[in-house]
Amino acid sequence: MNNDLLYQIGLTLVPTIGPVQAKILLQHCDVEEIFHAKKNYLEKIEGIGTGRAAAITNFNNFSAVEKEIKFIEDNHIQPLFITDENYPKRLLNCYDSPTLLYYKGRADLNAPKIVSIIGTRSHTDYAKNVTAQIVKTLTAQNITVVSGLAFGIDAMAHKAALKNNLPTIGVLGHGLHTIYPAEHSKLSNTMLTQNGGLLTEFRSGTKPDKHNFPSRNRIVAGMSDATIVIETDIKGGSMITAELANGYNKDVFAVPGKITDTKSSGCNYLIKTNKAMLLAKPEDLINIMQWADETQSKKTKKQQRELFIELSHDEKIIVNILQKAEATSIDEINLKSGLSYSTVAAAILNLELQNVILSLPGKLYKMA
Numbered sequence: 001m002n003n004d005l006l007y008q009i010g011l012t013l014v015p016t017i018g019p020v021q022a023k024i025l026l027q028h029c030d031v032e033e034i035f036h037a038k039k040n041y042l043e044k045i046e047g048i049g050t051g052r053a054a055a056i057t058n059f060n061n062f063s064a065v066e067k068e069i070k071f072i073e074d075n076h077i078q079p080l081f082i083t084d085e086n087y088p089k090r091l092l093n094c095y096d097s098p099t100l101l102y103y104k105g106r107a108d109l110n111a112p113k114i115v116s117i118i119g120t121r122s123h124t125d126y127a128k129n130v131t132a133q134i135v136k137t138l139t140a141q142n143i144t145v146v147s148g149l150a151f152g153i154d155a156m157a158h159k160a161a162l163k164n165n166l167p168t169i170g171v172l173g174h175g176l177h178t179i180y181p182a183e184h185s186k187l188s189n190t191m192l193t194q195n196g197g198l199l200t201e202f203r204s205g206t207k208p209d210k211h212n213f214p215s216r217n218r219i220v221a222g223m224s225d226a227t228i229v230i231e232t233d234i235k236g237g238s239m240i241t242a243e244l245a246n247g248y249n250k251d252v253f254a255v256p257g258k259i260t261d262t263k264s265s266g267c268n269y270l271i272k273t274n275k276a277m278l279l280a281k282p283e284d285l286i287n288i289m290q291w292a293d294e295t296q297s298k299k300t301k302k303q304q305r306e307l308f309i310e311l312s313h314d315e316k317i318i319v320n321i322l323q324k325a326e327a328t329s330i331d332e333i334n335l336k337s338g339l340s341y342s343t344v345a346a347a348i349l350n351l352e353l354q355n356v357i358l359s360l361p362g363k364l365y366k367m368a
Contacts, residue, residue, distance in 0.1 A: 002069070007031045008081045009065045009203070012100050015055045021047060022099040026083070035059070071204040077176055078103045083335070086110070092329040093362045094222040094248050098201035101219075102176055105197020107167035109223065111144040112326035113291060116220050116245075118238045119153025119230035124263055127231035128156055130255050134228065135160035137282030141291050146171060146224050148216060148237075149184055149198075153230045158187060162194055171223075172200040173208050173216035180208035199223075214240055221245035225327075225361075226289060229254045229276060232266035239266050246275050249362045251289065253279040311356075314339055314347040319367070322357060327364040 008031050011022055024047045025034050034042075034056060042053035072079055080087045080101040088109040091097040103109065115138060119127060131153060135145060145161040147154040149170035161168035168191055172180070176198060179185045188198060201219065202212060217237055221227055221244040229252070232238035245252045254276035257264020270276035279285060286292050311319060317337050322328055334344050348365065351357045358368045 003032060004081075005069060005072075005079055006062065006065055007035055008079065008100055009068050010035065010059065010062060012201075012203070013061055013064060014059045016052050017055065019096045019099050021052060023082070023095075023097075024048065031081070068203050071177070072102070075176065076104065080109075088223040089325070089327065089329055089332055090114070090224065090362065090364065091219065091222045092331045093364065094218065096218065097222065098219065101199060101201050102203065103197060103199050104176055105169065105192050105199075106195045107144060107169050107197040109169070109197070109199070110325065111167065113141055113143040113289075114146055114224045115143050115285070116146040116224040116227040116241070117153065117157035117230060118147060118220065118227065118232075118241050120232045120236065120238065120263060121150055121152035121154075122263070123152045123156070123231055124261075126257070127153060127255075127263070131156045131230050132160050134230075134279075134282045134285075135166065136164055137286070139164040139166060141286060142166070143291075144169065146220055148173070148213075148220055149179070149188065150237075151181060151183075153238075155184060155187060157230075158191060158196075162190060162196070165194075167195050167197075169197045169199055171216055171219045172198060172202070173212035174200065175202045175204040175206040176200060177204040178208075213237055217241040218244045221250060222248050224250065226251040226253060226285065228279060228285065229267050229270060231255065231257065231263050233262055234265045234269055236266065239270075242266075242270055242276060251361055252276040253285055253288075255279050312347070312350075314343055315351055315356075318344065318347050318351065319356065322365060322367050325366075327360055327366045330363045330365070333365065 011031055024045060028045055029037060039053045039057045042048055042056055043050045080103055082099055145157055145166055145168040147157045158168045158170060170188060170191060174180055179188045217240050221241050227242060227245040227250060229238055229242050242252050252275060254267040254270040256271060256278055257267055271278045318333060321333055321336050334341055337344060352359060355368050357365050359365055
């Protein structure tokens with residue numbers, strides 16, 4: 001049995017240890033060491049304390065872990081721990097990023113361009129047409145579409161992506177043993193066969209309880225470059241997702257609607273309060289995200305970089321990391337470089353000043 005996976009799943013089952021506490025613990029020791037550490041050592045870690053330390057040292061529910069590992073193996077599921085190479089890098093910048101994700105599919109969770117499309121379950125024909133237009137426009141940029149596989153806008157976004165041969169990922173509020181709503185079982189299967197994917201932080205057997213969906217929404221918001229709100233009332237899951245995206249310093253766009261239409265009141269509110277940019281036409285998103293004409297731009301910038309002054313040893317390390325991915329978080333740079341936080345910060349600043357790298361929303365960096 002994979003010991004790392006045993007302890008990785010185990011960490012998610014320890015009472016009172018959530019994603020934030022897991023991150024704190026992993027800064028002090030690796031996942032297996034957490035379970036072998038002495039209680040007096042754990043309780044001295046800031047943010048852990050006596051109660052959580054006791055919960056870790058008393059944990060013995062590895063039978064549930066072994067059951068989950070069997071489910072993973074039987075159903076060809078890919079577990080993604082927060083330190084794994086294939087873990088969605090954009091999520092690393094979220095303070096409450098999931099400790100462990102369960103993934104089934106072939107879509108790249110770290111694709112160069114990812115957009116979340118969300119909205120009401122009870123949509124209008126206007127929203128249906130707008131969703132189709134937006135997704136069709138995204139096709140030229142080969143953008144991956146993320147949503148929550150719910151009724152309404154979510155399902156329409158997934159279906160439009162499939163129609164336009166775009167990868168699409170459904171983020172679930174339950175385990176991979178089922179699909180909710182059940183009516184979307186066929187849709188989810190089509191997504192899997194057409195290079196899409198299904199992603200969740202919930203282990204098998206977890207039911208689609210109401211309180212799971214705000215947690216699901218933070219993944220939808222955090223794993224994307226931008227979130228588009230098509231149509232929503234002033235209250236609801238889409239508004240929660242938009243607020244979360246704002247909190248993660250992500251770009252948020254909203255499609256305006258009639259001031260008399262309650263189904264667009266949430267979108268209008270987001271625009272009015274400067275929590276979302278007005279999306280008048282799909283091309284606006286491409287331009288604002290600076291995704292237009294990238295091929296020629298990259299070629300020119302690559303030629304320009306070759307003329308730059310010689311980089312320092314630390315800067316070369318960071319450039320080498322960034323050249324292997326479209327966008328990389330500051331946490332991942334720190335982890336992969338082996339340099340101190342202050343050294344990385346200084347090197348990144350110098351590289352930005354030399355126009356070698358660019359800073360993106362959400363503390364992500366990429367080559368200029």
